[in-house]
Amino acid sequence: MTLSTEAIFTLTAVVVFCLGLYGLIASAHLVRKIMAINIMGSAVFLLFGSIARRNMLEQSDPVPQAMVITGIVVAVAATAFALTLARRIHAETGTTQLPEERGSE
Amino acid sequence: MSTTRNQAKAAEMATDSTPWAAVRSGRSLRVTTAVGAAVLASVLAVVAFDVVMNDKGGLTPQAMEHLDESGVENPVTAVLLNFRSVDTWLEVGVLVLAVMSVFALHRKNSLTSSPPVQRGGYVLSRMTGAFVPLLVLGAGYLLWRGTHAPGGAFQAGALFAAAGVIVRLSGRNALQYIQGWLLRGVIILAFACMAGIGILFMTAGRNFLEYPAAHAGTWIFLLELVATISIGAGLWALFIGTHPMPLGRPPSRTANGTDT
Numbered sequence: 001m002t003l004s005t006e007a008i009f010t011l012t013a014v015v016v017f018c019l020g021l022y023g024l025i026a027s028a029h030l031v032r033k034i035m036a037i038n039i040m041g042s043a044v045f046l047l048f049g050s051i052a053r054r055n056m057l058e059q060s061d062p063v064p065q066a067m068v069i070t071g072i073v074v075a076v077a078a079t080a081f082a083l084t085l086a087r088r089i090h091a092e093t094g095t096t097q098l099p100e101e102r103g104s105e
Numbered sequence: 106m107s108t109t110r111n112q113a114k115a116a117e118m119a120t121d122s123t124p125w126a127a128v129r130s131g132r133s134l135r136v137t138t139a140v141g142a143a144v145l146a147s148v149l150a151v152v153a154f155d156v157v158m159n160d161k162g163g164l165t166p167q168a169m170e171h172l173d174e175s176g177v178e179n180p181v182t183a184v185l186l187n188f189r190s191v192d193t194w195l196e197v198g199v200l201v202l203a204v205m206s207v208f209a210l211h212r213k214n215s216l217t218s219s220p221p222v223q224r225g226g227y228v229l230s231r232m233t234g235a236f237v238p239l240l241v242l243g244a245g246y247l248l249w250r251g252t253h254a255p256g257g258a259f260q261a262g263a264l265f266a267a268a269g270v271i272v273r274l275s276g277r278n279a280l281q282y283i284q285g286w287l288l289r290g291v292i293i294l295a296f297a298c299m300a301g302i303g304i305l306f307m308t309a310g311r312n313f314l315e316y317p318a319a320h321a322g323t324w325i326f327l328l329e330l331v332a333t334i335s336i337g338a339g340l341w342a343l344f345i346g347t348h349p350m351p352l353g354r355p356p357s358r359t360a361n362g363t364d365t
Contacts, residue, residue, distance in 0.1 A: 062180035077203030080343035
């Protein structure tokens with residue numbers, strides 16, 4: 001059985017998404033968490049790329065592609081906000097972890 | 106004050122004897138998460154595989170059918186700026202919101218009063234002088250190309266922002282030449298323009314952002330132009346806002362970490 005390009009992209013997206021999810025939960029450092037969310041977002045974009053090709057027509061579905069373009073800018077904006085929040089937490093408390101994480105380690 | 110609250114929280118965590126407390130600690134947390142992620146991956150793989158391989162739906166036929174009346178030849182641009190233009194309007198709104206939130210978290214530093222953190226050397230300065238005009242030219246090309254091929258406001262805006270980031274990293278304080286109100290106005294321009302034009306169409310009996318078919322191409326190009334400028338300025342402002350600089354308190358009180 002040979003996998004098509006779309007199938008490889010789909011499976012890669014799922015694996016990358018779950019790696020990001022693992023990083024989000026397992027790492028305590030806020031910047032690691034933000035990076036993990038970004039990795040999950042990239043996996044969703046990759047999945048949308050393969051969804052756009054699912055019809056196997058001569059033309060890709062433009063709607064998922066447009067959503068990826070919109071999503072990238074939103075992801076950058078959310079990342080910038082999250083980084084500023086993390087820096088503010090560091091400025092206020094001197095640590096780079098959330099109180100819940102600190103309580104357990 | 107917050108310290109006592111944290112200590113109370115820590116004490117509460119220590120006395121918490123539920124299984125969840127054990128799960129949250131150290132290695133067992135990692136193992137549990139890894140197993141959970143692996144299970145989730147296999148479930149998601151089946152679902153996503155089914156969607157991509159077996160679902161033959163989608164909006165491709167509708168998009169291609171109405172492409173002629175959209176005013177542009179590139180279907181992605183048609184979706185972004187015509188068929189689903191409300192998405193794009195709200196997306197530039199999200200960018201405005203993010204810029205506002207980022208700078209609301211700064212206590213003293215405002216957008217235009219933050220100097221560069223480093224001084225560029227000779228090579229970096231010369232390279233900046235060479236690259237920035239090329240990036241602006243490339244942004245203009247991508248904007249024009251978006252009407253008939255992959256490209257458009259988002260890609261052009263990203264190039265604009267990249268030009269600004271290079272200027273910033275080269276140590277030039279470009280912000281001192283820009284009035285604060287002007288930069289804020291430029292960032293909010295696309296959101297305001299799209300809202301205004303959308304309401305204008307509504308007063309003429311059309312739907313929100315439903316262009317007249319005869320002039321759709323012109324309207325789309327105008328909105329793409331302002332969206333490019335706003336996205337570029339917004340992304341650039343986000344970079345400045347998240348770039349390491351004194352945030353709120355003097356550095357001496359925040360210097361117990363390693364990342365300032």
